[in-house]
Amino acid sequence: MKTPLLRSLFVLSVALGLPIFSLLAFSQEEPTSSVWSLWLGGHYTGYEDFSKKVGEFDRGKEGAVPEISLSFSGYQKDKSLDFFGHYYDPKRISFSLTGKSKDILSGLVSYRSFYRQRATDLLENLMAREATNQAADTPGGKMFTYEHENPDADFGYTRHEIKSDFQVKVPGSAKLKIIAAHRSILEKGDDQKVVSMHCSSCHMVSKSAKVDRRTHTASAGIEIDPGPLFLSYMGSFRSFKSESPSLEAFYDTAQHPVNGTMIEEFGSRMVFDGEVVEFGTIPETQKMSHTAKVKADVGKKSEILGSFTYSQAKNVSAGIETKSNGGSLKYMFRPNLKTRIIALASLSRIESDAVFIDLPSWREGREGGSQDFDWTRYSNLTRTVAKGSAEFIYQPSRKYRVFLSAGYEGTKRDDYPYFEAEGKTTKLKLSMGGKYRPHLRFSGRFKYFFENTDDPFSPYEQLFERAGNTILDTLPGNTKYYYFQRDQLRYGSITNQPTNLHGVELNLNFRPNHKVSFSADLKASLGTNSDTDSLDFERTRLQPQVSANFAPTAKWNLFSSLTYIYEKSNGLVAVAMMDG
Amino acid sequence: MVLVSMFCLLFVWAVYVSGESPPDAVEVGDELCSACHDEQSEQFQKNIHARLSVGDENTCEACHGPGSAHAEEGDPTLIYNPPKDYTATGMNLCTNCHKGIAFTSWHGSTHYETAEGCSDCHRIHSEAKHLLVDQEPQLCFGCHTDKRAQARMPSHHPVMEGLISCLDCHPVHSGDVKYAVGDESRELCLSCHTSMQGPFIFEHEPVNEDCGICHDPHGTVADKMLLQNEPFLCLSCHPMHFHVALVGYEGEFEADQHRERKGISTRDGMKSAMLTKCTQCHSEIHGSDLPSQSISGEGRALTR
Numbered sequence: 001m002k003t004p005l006l007r008s009l010f011v012l013s014v015a016l017g018l019p020i021f022s023l024l025a026f027s028q029e030e031p032t033s034s035v036w037s038l039w040l041g042g043h044y045t046g047y048e049d050f051s052k053k054v055g056e057f058d059r060g061k062e063g064a065v066p067e068i069s070l071s072f073s074g075y076q077k078d079k080s081l082d083f084f085g086h087y088y089d090p091k092r093i094s095f096s097l098t099g100k101s102k103d104i105l106s107g108l109v110s111y112r113s114f115y116r117q118r119a120t121d122l123l124e125n126l127m128a129r130e131a132t133n134q135a136a137d138t139p140g141g142k143m144f145t146y147e148h149e150n151p152d153a154d155f156g157y158t159r160h161e162i163k164s165d166f167q168v169k170v171p172g173s174a175k176l177k178i179i180a181a182h183r184s185i186l187e188k189g190d191d192q193k194v195v196s197m198h199c200s201s202c203h204m205v206s207k208s209a210k211v212d213r214r215t216h217t218a219s220a221g222i223e224i225d226p227g228p229l230f231l232s233y234m235g236s237f238r239s240f241k242s243e244s245p246s247l248e249a250f251y252d253t254a255q256h257p258v259n260g261t262m263i264e265e266f267g268s269r270m271v272f273d274g275e276v277v278e279f280g281t282i283p284e285t286q287k288m289s290h291t292a293k294v295k296a297d298v299g300k301k302s303e304i305l306g307s308f309t310y311s312q313a314k315n316v317s318a319g320i321e322t323k324s325n326g327g328s329l330k331y332m333f334r335p336n337l338k339t340r341i342i343a344l345a346s347l348s349r350i351e352s353d354a355v356f357i358d359l360p361s362w363r364e365g366r367e368g369g370s371q372d373f374d375w376t377r378y379s380n381l382t383r384t385v386a387k388g389s390a391e392f393i394y395q396p397s398r399k400y401r402v403f404l405s406a407g408y409e410g411t412k413r414d415d416y417p418y419f420e421a422e423g424k425t426t427k428l429k430l431s432m433g434g435k436y437r438p439h440l441r442f443s444g445r446f447k448y449f450f451e452n453t454d455d456p457f458s459p460y461e462q463l464f465e466r467a468g469n470t471i472l473d474t475l476p477g478n479t480k481y482y483y484f485q486r487d488q489l490r491y492g493s494i495t496n497q498p499t500n501l502h503g504v505e506l507n508l509n510f511r512p513n514h515k516v517s518f519s520a521d522l523k524a525s526l527g528t529n530s531d532t533d534s535l536d537f538e539r540t541r542l543q544p545q546v547s548a549n550f551a552p553t554a555k556w557n558l559f560s561s562l563t564y565i566y567e568k569s570n571g572l573v574a575v576a577m578m579d580g
Numbered sequence: 581m582v583l584v585s586m587f588c589l590l591f592v593w594a595v596y597v598s599g600e601s602p603p604d605a606v607e608v609g610d611e612l613c614s615a616c617h618d619e620q621s622e623q624f625q626k627n628i629h630a631r632l633s634v635g636d637e638n639t640c641e642a643c644h645g646p647g648s649a650h651a652e653e654g655d656p657t658l659i660y661n662p663p664k665d666y667t668a669t670g671m672n673l674c675t676n677c678h679k680g681i682a683f684t685s686w687h688g689s690t691h692y693e694t695a696e697g698c699s700d701c702h703r704i705h706s707e708a709k710h711l712l713v714d715q716e717p718q719l720c721f722g723c724h725t726d727k728r729a730q731a732r733m734p735s736h737h738p739v740m741e742g743l744i745s746c747l748d749c750h751p752v753h754s755g756d757v758k759y760a761v762g763d764e765s766r767e768l769c770l771s772c773h774t775s776m777q778g779p780f781i782f783e784h785e786p787v788n789e790d791c792g793i794c795h796d797p798h799g800t801v802a803d804k805m806l807l808q809n810e811p812f813l814c815l816s817c818h819p820m821h822f823h824v825a826l827v828g829y830e831g832e833f834e835a836d837q838h839r840e841r842k843g844i845s846t847r848d849g850m851k852s853a854m855l856t857k858c859t860q861c862h863s864e865i866h867g868s869d870l871p872s873q874s875i876s877g878e879g880r881a882l883t884r
Contacts, residue, residue, distance in 0.1 A: 033626070078631060092743070103677075114743040125856040128849025131829035136847045139829040144853040145841035177680065185772065196861045196883055199873070201835045202853075204860065215774040223680050232681050240774040249884075251873065252838075260837045270873050279884035283869050285777045295684050303687055315779050318869045322779045332688040342688040352788075355781050362875045373875050377781065381788040393693055403693070416785065457789045459817045483822070484876035496807070496816035497793065507723075521725045537816070545725040559718075563729035569808060573815040 034074030042066045043088075061089040078102045091115035091158050108165040118155035118191050123148055126204050141258045146204040150192075157189025157211040177223040179234070185215040193280040195249040199266055199273070201257040205249060209280060212243040230295040235288075242282040250276050268363040283317035305330040322352040322381060340393040344407075347386050352379035354415075368478025378415030380423075386410045389429070402434040416460070426454045433505075441512060447505040456497035458532070463492030494535055496571060498527030515552060521545040538570040605646035605658070612651055613640040626707050643673050643704070662699045674698045678753075686753050701752075720746045727798045735806075736799030748772075749797070766791055780867030782880045786817070787866050814858045826850040 044064045069086040078101065085095035096110035123146040130140035165181040193209040196202060221234035253274035254266035267273045289311035296304050306329050314321040326348030333341045355377045363369025389407030406429065413423035433447030466489045472481055503525035511517040522544050529537040547561035614621035617640075624630050630639055641647050643662070650659035660673070674697075675686065686692050698704070701719060702711045712719055717739050721728035731740045738744055749768055769791045770777045776787065786793040794813060795805045802809040808816070828849030834842035846852070859865050864882045871879030 075631060080628070080631075094743075112743065114738060114741075121857070121860065123860065125852045126860065127843035127845065128853045129829040129833040129845040130823075130850060131827045131847075134827060136827050136830040139831075139833055139845075140826075142823055142826065142850070143833065143835060143845075144849070145835055145838075145843055147841075179681070185774070194860055194863050196873075200837050201841065203835070203838070203841055213775055215772075217771075221681070225679065230679065230684065232684070234681070238771075238774065240777060242775065255837060258836045269875055271871055271875055271879060272873065277870075277884070279870060280863070281868075281870060282775050283778075283780070285774065287777065293681070293684055305684060307684075313777060313779065315781075315869070318779075318781050320779050320781065330685065330688060340688075340693070342693070352779050357781070357871070357879060359871070359875050359879060373878055375878055377783070377880075379779065379783060379788065380785045381779065381783075391688075391693070457786065457793065459785065462817065463819050482876065484874075486822075490819070494817055494819075496813075519722075519725075523726055543726045543729065545729070547725070557714075561725070561728065563725060565726065565729050569816075571816045573812075573820065 032074060032076045034072065036072040036074075037070070039069045040066070041068075061091065065089045104169045104171075106167045108163070110163045111161070113158055113160045115156055115158050115189075116187075118157070118189075120151070120153050120155055120192055121194070121206070122151060123194065123204055123206055126202075141256065143201045143257060144204070145201060146206070148206045150206065150208045153190070153192070153208060155190050155192045155208070157187050157191065160184075160186040160188075175224055175226050177225075179219070179221045179223065181217075181219040183215075183217040185213075187211055187213040193247055195247075195279045197249065197252045199254045199257075199270065200252040200260075203252065207247055207249070209247055210244040213240070213282070214243065215240045228297040230293075232293045234291045236291075238287045238289075239285070241284045244282075246278045247280045248276050248278050265363070265366065268366055268369060271360060281317075283315045285313065285315055285317075287311060287313040301335060302331065302333040304332075318355075320353040320355055322350060322379075324348065324350045326385075338395050340391075342391040342393075343389070345388045347384070349384050350381055352381040354378045368475050368480075371475060380413050380416035382414040384412045384414075399438050400434065400436060402432075404432045406430050425456055428452045441510065443507075443509045445505070445507040449501075449503045451498075451501040453497065453499050453501075455531075456495055456499060456529070458493045458495035458497065461490050461493060463490060463494045463535075465489040466491060492535075493532050494537075494571075495529065495532060496537060496539075496569070497529065498537065498539060499529045499531045501525060501527040515550060517549045519545075519547050519549075535572040536570075538568075540566070540568045540570075542566040605649040607638050607641045607646045608648050608651050609637045609641075610639050611637070613647060620705055623707075624705050627705055628711070629704070645673070662697050662704070672697060682751070682754050684754055689753075691752050716746050720750075730796070730799035733799035733801055735801070735803055737797060737805070769797070776866040778867050781869045782864075782871065782882060783867050784865055784882060810857045810859060811855055821854045824851055824854045828852075 042064055045062055047062055065088075067086075067088055070083070071085075072081070072083040074081050079099075081097075081099045083095070083097050085093075087093050092114050094110075094112035096108065098106070098108045100106045126144045126146040129143040132138045132140040161183070163181070163183045165179075167177055167179050170176040170178065189211045191209050191211050192206055194204055194206045196204050215238065217236060217238040219234055219236040221232060224231045251270075251272055251274070253263060254270050255261065255263045256266065289309060291307060291309045293305065293307040295306075298304055306327070308327045309324070311324045312321060313324075326346065328344065328346035331343045333343075335341070357375050357377055359373045359375075361369070362371040362373050387407070387409045389405060391403060391405035393401065393403045395401040407427075408429070409425075409427040411425045413425075416423045429449070429451050431447060431449035433445065435443065435445045437443040465486055472485050472488060474481060475485075503523070506522045507519065508521075509517065509519045523541075524543070525539075525541045527537075527539040543563065543565045545561065545563040547559070550558045552558075610621070621640075624639075629643070636642070643660075645660040647659050650656070662672075662674075675683065678686075701713055703713050704711060709715065714722065717728075717731065721731075730736065739746060766788070778787075791797075794807060796807055797805060800806060802813070806813050811820075828847045828851070829845045830847050832842070832844050862882045864870075864884065868882050868884065870884045872881035872883040873879075874881065
């Protein structure tokens, strides 16, 4: 609780919560039942033989640390109040306070924190110079060097989360409930930022960056439940802002890395050179969403649920936004006590602003130069998504149950063409399975699923190059070919998304008595894609598991489990040869 | 068409199949129930259900249904017993009270239809927190065994450590979409990882598409919950950088135009520099508003 903002949020949550919790306070006249516990202990964390990994949470403060937890649970007639707090180390603290009075009033305030380990990339692989001969004894022009400003730093940041949630049924109207909730996530610490300084030689510089990211979400809504019809509305506003100071780096004057010549030639190909520019800036964003739901009983045998959501996400810094509209319908039909049918359908439309990218003229004033590289960034997020599915469940007796389901998903991207598919991905799904449960001591389940995807998401023509000079035209007024023209020669597409996915799941449970249970599982899947015009992709996954559980008394539970996961992705890559 | 036809036939058939009728019975009151079920009755007094129904004489039958037939005959099949009868009879008296936003999608959801009813996860007569059979994540891992193993992989969300919960992403009673998540993959992830929300001027298309193209949130062997480590993951969509295949100079070197930049190069140095970790240079892989340096690269290399 170091920052004023964090303190303010905490105080605000408690201030909002106090009136609620005071209403929940127990009276002196009614008998109260309560249980509380205080646990005092400690733990030791050592990092010997342990490699910290980038992006992981912290295993704990190194050394011996006292640990405390406190819990309280009390109720009086139809009121209840629960508290749980845990101190693990200074960066890992949590508590929650919940209260409920009848079915009318309820409140929750909670806080939790942990430390996210970012560690340090020492960049030591970034040191190399090209050789101009196979003997590797003659240095060439291309090279990599790096500079680390904080090689001993141990980067990371603490994540604090404060949540509150209050619900009240309006007095005199048990059919109307008002809901208000809030959530704040604060991330504070230091992180590593690396910036590349092209183009005299590839020189990477690592800098320390302050992390001060703040996300606040406020939600409010109502529920109306007048009987066979249920209506709800929730509105939510989320904002994100990074308060970290901007980072700046000096980008070298573009020049030939060895002889220092061609300054004008290389400089005319760069957006900026020989100047200080900012980097690593995270834009301020906001998101507003509205969700309405309606649920109704249709006769005694069926139920229908509809929902509609509108949202608007905005990049405040850049002034661009994404709008989304979506609706869904779910229909459940129970023609008799043995059968159930569930149908789902949804349609959504997302539109993300296009942005015009204004770039300096390429090789301005040079022979054959002055090419215009301005372009419009259309977003692949702009799309229409339609989904539909139906599931049939039949249970002839308590012992057996079978199900069959099928579904469709279609995604039409307006501005991301995948050749021959016009940016459209369609997916068909099928699954079937069953359950056998002769008595409460044994159960077995089986499931098979299959997904077929037509034109899964794939980067567009990224791979391989045709023989160049017979296809490419030189630029107007020029006789040379340039690196960027090679993009036009690429023709292959590649992806890690399967077109066919098969999977099976098998589960057996045996409970000879109420103290002992055994289970065995097998899950396996195979995803393949042989539809690309270049390289096949395959992903295999196999996961057997056995476990045993022994609970001799209500307070003791001994559990052991052995799980093995085998996963293999087989995707070939294209190797750049002959200097690319 | 085959699937559609199959469903139409199943639908028509299902409508005409007759179902079982619940037995006729009337309520008898808690006192009679506790005369035989004295152990459960005593334990039940501290249960939230018993406390909320103070003064009600038919607490047991509020969930078990009318008990006169069962009381007269002593036959356990003549009263509604959720663990045994829930799916067989299609009744679920729990949802008579447990409704609202948190339960709008409960009927027809995977958990509702696959499990044996609420009692698979909730021990209705107990005093446990939320009356759970076991506390999560162990309760969830009981069925989702692959997730139990993934949660112990080198890179994972801190679920096993108790720092976040399965329920943070999976509101099991109200999930509207696949896997009972609260929102589609992208929006669910962005509710915590808000710095990646955008929209950005320069985008990385898979970020818009589905976080699952690169990450498995339940845990992976690779860093940052990536499906594969760099550069292999990147190379599953992109070709290798040019210059990768260059032979490296063996020996000490210094940058001719920047004498302070020096080091030792090896024969494999160019491969090591350009084929170890793509995000050392392309650091803003989730998107950026700032153009990268090369004009011909159109500023979209996500390097700053």
